[in-house]
Amino acid sequence: MITKLLKVNNIDLALLKSNPPQLSITVFGSAPTTGWTDARLIPYVYIVPPVDGVYDFDFVGAPPSGPAGEMISPAVAYYIWPEFPHDLKGIRVHASINKEEEMVVDDTKSINYD
Secondary structure, eight states, X not given: OOEEOXXXXXXXXXXXXXXXXXXXXXXXXXXXXXXXXXXXXXXOOOXXXXXXXXXXXXXXXXXXXXXXXXXXXXXXXXXXXXXXXXXXXXXXEEOSSOEEEEEOOTTOEEEEOO
């Protein structure tokens, strides 16, 4: 069963130089215990694009199936967004106890994968 992870600490965005361009999203955060696996980002599905241009994702993972250590553990998720919307202004990522936003700006780091 996939569940929201505890917290989002940081979001990194990078524009991948491809045709068409793709957006790389990396989220660093925390799981509530040890033993969490399969951290990933799940995009919200919109009928109408968000008015503010900020698109939402859930930061989720698979909780441990057995006993787990009672300590907050790091979690990282990656998402490559091919053909992202032209009206994209930012990304908002939701976890259990918080949400964080990262805006797409002109100086978003570009990576060339030739």
